[in-house]
Amino acid sequence: MKYQIVRAGESRSFPEDHPLTAGGQDSGEVVIIIGADAGKMISEYKDRERKIAILVELGTECLGTHTGERRGEEGSNVLGFARFRLGGGEPSKLVEVVRQPRTPESAVAAARQVFESAGLQVVVCNDFAGRIVDRLVRPYYNAALRRLDEGLASAADLDTTLKLGLGYPEGPIELLERTGLAHHYDVTQALFEACGEAAYAPARRARVAKQRQELNRQGAKHAKKLND
Amino acid sequence: MAGSGTMGAGIAIVAARAGFRTVVYDTRADALARARKQTEGFFAKSVERKKLTQDQVERILSGLSGTTDIAALAACDIVIEAVFEDLAVKHGLLAQLDKVCPPHAIFASNTSTLSITEIAAGSGREDRFVGMHFCLPAQLMKLVEMSPGLKTSGAAFQAAWDFCKALGQTPVKTRDSPGFILNYFLIPFNNDAIRLVEAGVAAPADIDRAVKAGLGYAMGPLELLDLVGLDTHLLVAEALFASTRDPRAAVPALVKQMIAAGRLGRKTGEGFYKYEGSGMFGG
Numbered sequence: 001m002k003y004q005i006v007r008a009g010e011s012r013s014f015p016e017d018h019p020l021t022a023g024g025q026d027s028g029e030v031v032i033i034i035g036a037d038a039g040k041m042i043s044e045y046k047d048r049e050r051k052i053a054i055l056v057e058l059g060t061e062c063l064g065t066h067t068g069e070r071r072g073e074e075g076s077n078v079l080g081f082a083r084f085r086l087g088g089g090e091p092s093k094l095v096e097v098v099r100q101p102r103t104p105e106s107a108v109a110a111a112r113q114v115f116e117s118a119g120l121q122v123v124v125c126n127d128f129a130g131r132i133v134d135r136l137v138r139p140y141y142n143a144a145l146r147r148l149d150e151g152l153a154s155a156a157d158l159d160t161t162l163k164l165g166l167g168y169p170e171g172p173i174e175l176l177e178r179t180g181l182a183h184h185y186d187v188t189q190a191l192f193e194a195c196g197e198a199a200y201a202p203a204r205r206a207r208v209a210k211q212r213q214e215l216n217r218q219g220a221k222h223a224k225k226l227n228d
Numbered sequence: 229m230a231g232s233g234t235m236g237a238g239i240a241i242v243a244a245r246a247g248f249r250t251v252v253y254d255t256r257a258d259a260l261a262r263a264r265k266q267t268e269g270f271f272a273k274s275v276e277r278k279k280l281t282q283d284q285v286e287r288i289l290s291g292l293s294g295t296t297d298i299a300a301l302a303a304c305d306i307v308i309e310a311v312f313e314d315l316a317v318k319h320g321l322l323a324q325l326d327k328v329c330p331p332h333a334i335f336a337s338n339t340s341t342l343s344i345t346e347i348a349a350g351s352g353r354e355d356r357f358v359g360m361h362f363c364l365p366a367q368l369m370k371l372v373e374m375s376p377g378l379k380t381s382g383a384a385f386q387a388a389w390d391f392c393k394a395l396g397q398t399p400v401k402t403r404d405s406p407g408f409i410l411n412y413f414l415i416p417f418n419n420d421a422i423r424l425v426e427a428g429v430a431a432p433a434d435i436d437r438a439v440k441a442g443l444g445y446a447m448g449p450l451e452l453l454d455l456v457g458l459d460t461h462l463l464v465a466e467a468l469f470a471s472t473r474d475p476r477a478a479v480p481a482l483v484k485q486m487i488a489a490g491r492l493g494r495k496t497g498e499g500f501y502k503y504e505g506s507g508m509f510g511g
Contacts, residue, residue, distance in 0.1 A: 084442035094441035121441040125430035132430050132438040136449075139476060140417050153409055157400040161409040164371035164398055165363050169444040199476055
């Protein structure tokens with residue numbers, strides 16, 4: 001299936017060259033809009049109705065933010081997607097495709113086909129904040145950070161237990177340290193605002209990491225001003 | 229070993245395999261016979277897979293016995309209980325054991341949900357009582373969560389820790405806190421996965437696939453729940469919720485609906501998925 005790639009800013013899903021972006025044509029039956037401003041491009045894109053599917057990269061927001069919603073009967077050939085990625089870590093092979101109640105099955109099938117043909121693994125979910133993985137895993141990471149504060153066990157024993165006991169490839173503490181606690185703050189804060197559930201409220205260690213990131217940013221700006 | 233259910237039988241395999249003379253006590257002769265049959269089947273597979281020789285298995289099995297007479301535990305230096313997760317049941321057993329076992333013997337509990345300090349309070353030897361939570365299936369999993377109760381002596385904890393290492397296991401130390409580490413994190417995580425199904429976020433297969441592809445987990449949470457059994461999940465989750473009052477530990481309504489519909493997981497042939505066949509793991 002021929003598809004076109006439209007770029008709209010920096011993409012978290014495809015920050016570097018990938019078979020999907022390399023396989024894009026000048027035009028196609030499917031349009032994939034990637035980048036932080038992908039949602040804003042939908043209304044600007046002409047010929048929308050003549051495409052099988054228009055796939056829009058999402059951040060933490062719902063697809064409905066860009067398409068609008070209508071009494072649970074919304075849905076068109078516009079779908080959302082995001083490649084799952086933890087903070088500064090490599091993007092995974094997982095692409096979460098977001099549909100709405102009346103999204104045509106042909107559009108879902110087309111989305112699945114273009115992503116899978118580029119070696120990605122596709123799951124389909126409805127339009128909920130956090131989609132599947134962030135919605136599921138962020139409360140677990142928050143709980144791990146809170147229990148570390150409460151002295152349930154050392155960071156090393158928490159990680160070892162969850163790796164050996166559950167077969168997880170990486171413990172939660174080492175994983176968050178590797179991929180960035182400040183990013184965990186960003187995602188959980190957005191989910192907390194969207195869902196209003198305490199489990200998503202960023203854990204203390206994530207808040208501290210975010211505050212330090214902000215202080216460092218301000219410090220760097222201040223130093224630049226002084227040097228200028 | 230006190231208790232010859234799935235966990236008791238698995239822990240007994242670990243102890244006997246490590247060269248410890250092991251006695252399994254249970255009040256039910258039929259449960260002991262079933263455990264012995266499963267154990268022999270497990271070791272037969274170990275020989276088939278060339279992990280052990282027939283001679284080694286015979287030596288191991290000769291050091292592993294079952295009994296319905298609690299007095300047979302009188303010669304034990306450590307007794308691990310893996311009986312029903314009910315404080316009164318455990319206290320009843322421990323009171324009997326305290327009369328039978330020598331003063332130096334350490335008592336350990338394989339509980340996954342109850343407080344070590346509370347169990348120890350009915351043991352007659354609170355200073356020589358330790359939490360030793362093995363993972364399912366115990367005969368294959370290396371991890372053991374070890375927790376001292378409030379009155380556990382440093383010497384008793386160290387002795388149990390050394391014993392755990394002599395078994396060839398990997399101990400980790402946790403506080404005596406509901407669910408310790410594993411269940412504290414696993415039960416709410418699995419409940420959250422069930423809530424995704426309830427809320428219509430995605431189909432079970434998509435949820436499991438997302439977790440495996442996105443996070444590199446070997447098994448999705450709903451596949452795992454089907455393996456464990458929703459009835460078992462209900463018991464553990466209710467116990468965890470009762471002690472933590474954490475909303476994430478509260479059992480989603482869908483679990484009770486599925487249990488009522490006979491969809492317990494692999495054991496009934498249907499849970500979040502449909503199945504054929506069952507058996508004891510590994511060898």
